[in-house]
Amino acid sequence: MPPRNDPLPAAPFALDPRPRLRHDESRPTARGLAALGLARAIEWSSVRRILVVRLDNLGDVILTGPALRALKDHLPHVHLTLLASPGGAPAAALLPWVDDLVPCRALWQDLGRLGFDPARERQLVAGLRRGAYDLALVLTSFSQTPHPAALACALAGIPARIGASRERGRALTVALPHLDDDLHQCERNLQLVERLGVPVADRRLEIRLPRAAWSAAGARLAAHGVSGDYLVWNPFASCDARTYDPLRHALAARALAEYADLRVVVCGSARDRDRARELAPLLGPRGLDLVGETDLLEFAALLAGARLVLTNNTAALHLADALAVPQLVTYAGTDRDSQWRPRASPHRLLRRATACAPCYRFACPTAHECLALAPAEVLAAGLSLLAETAPRA
Known part of the structure; x- marks a missing residue:
């Protein structure tokens, strides 16, 4: 006899009897x-x-x-x-x-x-x-x-x-x-x-930033002499399998900054502070290491003001999407594009097609072929996106 599926307790508030769920x-x-x-x-x-x-x-x-x-x-x-x-x-x-x-x-x-x-x-x-x-x-x-x-x-x-x-x-x-x-x-x-009868008038991703977050981000940038356009680089992800090689990422970030005359604002969580310090010298004088120094609200405000976001498939992708900021994503084969990709922000997704994708692993058991991207490839995609999203006169 199949198990019953009756609720554990029944709902005390009224359910419309047309129809009644047995x-x-x-x-x-x-x-x-x-x-x-x-x-x-x-x-x-x-x-x-x-x-x-x-x-x-x-x-x-x-x-x-x-x-x-x-x-x-x-x-x-x-x-x-x-x-x-x-x-x-x-x-x-x-x-x-x-x-x-x-x-x-x-x-x-x-x-x-x-x-x-x-x-x-x-x-x-x-x-x-x-x-x-x-x-x-x-x-x-x-x-x-x-x-x-x-x-x-x-x-x-x-x-x-x-x-x-x-x-x-x-x-x-x-x-x-x-x-x-x-x-x-x-x-x-x-x-x-x-499916529960709740109408959806707007399907866009949205976040709302308090005024204090904008003020904090502006003050921090001013304190470090950042007054013009900048790109936000988010070099790490929550798991190694979704993280593009940080050395290559740093070289691509520096090249993008030099070609497009941008500062590089490096952001991330406190747990990545030591790793970020090892990369900071590779960025030269254009780099500003803020890894572990901002809370989420200030980080989102920094993203909102960026000319370009360079990130792995991580929370920065979704924040930038909600803010409609152009983003260049090194997108590992761990996940399907359709499940997590940006839906509104101008973007490029960079990765190699591999037979193992999507693997949904936290650590890659092979040589990370899905992210075997040369820095020059990242640079070219970034310059193309910058040209596409350049403000019109």
Whole structure:
């Protein structure tokens, strides 16, 4: 006998009885979804507090912005809380649709390094219970399951738990059909809320910078004598497999700066400070090493003022995309272009086609053939992009 799919608890707020979701319909097919009229099944006027779960890296949280904006536009009365990993949580400061932030290092996201601690898990569930949420919306990438997060929400008594899933299970009260793996991750979030009946008027990525961030970035540049155009170079990524050889990257950055008469502002996280210092001499007098010296808001403001961004496939890509800043991306074969590429900013993606792509590895087991790019190749692409995006007289 197949396992039942009834919810762990039932939703106390009103659900439109046209149609009524039976237990065995909690994971309908795409065709069945339309027939059931799920878009009308949730009585949104009864929802006051929503928990949005996105437990991943900084860039992944930035990509939730359009979906959060759509929720707020459609439901201005709703209080949105974001449950985010410590790495992704700082992005909430750039997303004005987030009313509250709950940082969480989740066991199921970091099982290899985070040992099992029942007291910590009970604390998580208790914290979610105190939030008194009416609904939890679990956002995931193409490769993730929503069920562990949904189970934590169920144990916390959150009555409605929604996500897109390949698997059967009781943790989700509504399991939407899994979307195509090729879909852009930002679009994945948008289509999930659309299938819940939330209209999406604007699909663009967006961040909003506070005035203090602009002031801090301007003051820092002025203090270092940067008054004209500059490029921001982000030489590192969160994993080695997505990082273009830093030496080659430095040579390309310097050549771009010299040909285009730009300063090079080097940015990155504090953990990369020592590596960046080794590269700084290669940039010559045009280089300005700010690695580890800026917070996320100031970094975003520096990106916003740049003539060009030179980066790997990392959070800087999504920030530059949200700001519509031209960017040159050394894009490793770890991921499909369609899943993470810029959607709005003028850009060039540079990489070699390889049989192993996409590998989704954190470390390359071979010789990094997908990023076997000569600095001259990066230079040529950068000059082409600069010419294409040059301000008109």
